Structure formats: C-alpha cells, structure tokens
Amino acid sequence: MMIQFVQLTEPNLNVLKTLNQWENDPALMGLTHPVQSEAELRKPKNVSINDLANRLTYETIYLIYTDxxxxxxxxxxxxxSHLYKKEPKTAWIGIVIGEHKExxxxIGYAAMNYLEKQIKTNNIKRIELGVFAFNKRAHRLYQKLGYREIGRIEDFTWWQGKMWPDIRMEKYL
Known part of the structure; x- marks a missing residue:
C-alpha cells in the first residue's frame, strides 16, 4: 500500500463531495466535531465550495491517499482562539481517516508523523489537539506519538446517550 499526502491548495468538487460524505457518515460524525444532542448529530452537514475555499484562507489541509x-x-x-493553553506559535491539528476499510x-500514525514534520518546517514548536474521551483508539495513537494530556473540558460533546469530555493534549517539537 502506498500512502501519499497532498496539500490542498484549491477547492475542487471531487474533494468536496468526499469530505461531505465523511461529514455525514454516522460512524464518523461524532468523532470530528462536538455536538450537544443526538438531534444535532443526525442533522445533515453540507460544506459548500465557498466554505472549503474559506477554510483554505486560515487552515493548511493535506489530503491522504492510498493507492x-x-x-x-x-x-x-x-x-x-480555542487553544487550551494559549502559547504563541502553536498548531491545532485535526485528522480524519474517512474510509472505514483504511x-x-x-495510516493515522504515518499521517501524524508527516503533519508534524510539515508543522516543524514552518518553525512551529508546539502542537495541541483535542480528542473526545470515548475515542480510545485515537487517544492511544496520540499517546504513542508522545502527546501528553494537559487538561479536560467536561461535558464537551454528546455521544451514545451522554456527554463526554474533550481531552486536550500537547507535544513540543
């Protein structure tokens, strides 16, 4: 299997279609964004090409390909502004492996290593992330990569009938 990382510099409809598919996948919806109720979790999300273009003005996005x-x-x-620890020159990161069979x-481990190298190349010395407490697989991955817990925000997101905390983690590069 060949893994490839490609920076998204221009929004395109094929990428947008796939991102919207993942945004509306019930198995992924509660893993990527905080929600406050089951109703909110079930509400369809459709990002427009303009929304994606706007993201690219303040966010660096890499697409992950296999074969x-x-x-x-x-x-x-x-x-x-949502950093837990307000330390200048901090990158807030996010990752989604949207295709279940992958x-x-x-791949997440390889992707995180690649992302850390890109961030370090831009002279950023610290990374912070949030992982929902029920997402044990991601939490273990981040620990394996050297991230350490710096705090928790209680009752942050709803999942499977209850509210869960957001675990904030950091790593210095």
Whole structure:
C-alpha cells in the first residue's frame, strides 16, 4: 500500500463531495466535531465550495491517499482562539481517516508523523489537539506519538446517550 499526502491548495468538487460524505457518515460524525444532542448529530452537514475555499484562507489541509484513493484528510491552524493553553506559535491539528476499510492500518500514525514534520518546517514548536474521551483508539495513537494530556473540558460533546469530555493534549517539537 502506498500512502501519499497532498496539500490542498484549491477547492475542487471531487474533494468536496468526499469530505461531505465523511461529514455525514454516522460512524464518523461524532468523532470530528462536538455536538450537544443526538438531534444535532443526525442533522445533515453540507460544506459548500465557498466554505472549503474559506477554510483554505486560515487552515493548511493535506489530503491522504492510498493507492490513488482519497481516504482521509488532516489539517492545522496556527494559534486559534480555542487553544487550551494559549502559547504563541502553536498548531491545532485535526485528522480524519474517512474510509472505514483504511482505519487501523497505521495510516493515522504515518499521517501524524508527516503533519508534524510539515508543522516543524514552518518553525512551529508546539502542537495541541483535542480528542473526545470515548475515542480510545485515537487517544492511544496520540499517546504513542508522545502527546501528553494537559487538561479536560467536561461535558464537551454528546455521544451514545451522554456527554463526554474533550481531552486536550500537547507535544513540543
């Protein structure tokens, strides 16, 4: 399996279609964005080409391919307002392996290593992320990569009948 990472610089309809498919996948919806109720979780989300273009003005996005198939995306933002620890020159990161058959194959690990190298190349010394407490697989991955917990925000997101905390983690590069 060949893994490839490609920076998204121009929004395009094929990528947008896949991103919207993942945004509306019930198995993924609660993993990527906080929600406050089951109703909100079930509400369809459709990002427009303009929304994607706007994201590219403040966010660096990389697409993840295996054998020329788009299977995920990762991104980072520098110094967003939602950082738990307000330390300048911090990258907030996100990653989604959207294709279920490609999960648990080490792609997330490879993608995170690639993203960290890109961030470091831009002279950013710290990364922060949030992982929902029920997402044990992602939490283990981040720990394996050297991220450490710096705090929790209780009652942050709804999943499977209850509210869960967001675990905030950091890593210095």
């Amino acid at each position: 020329d198939q788009l299977i995920g995306e990762m991104n980072y933002i520098i110094d967003p 999960q648990s194959k080490g």
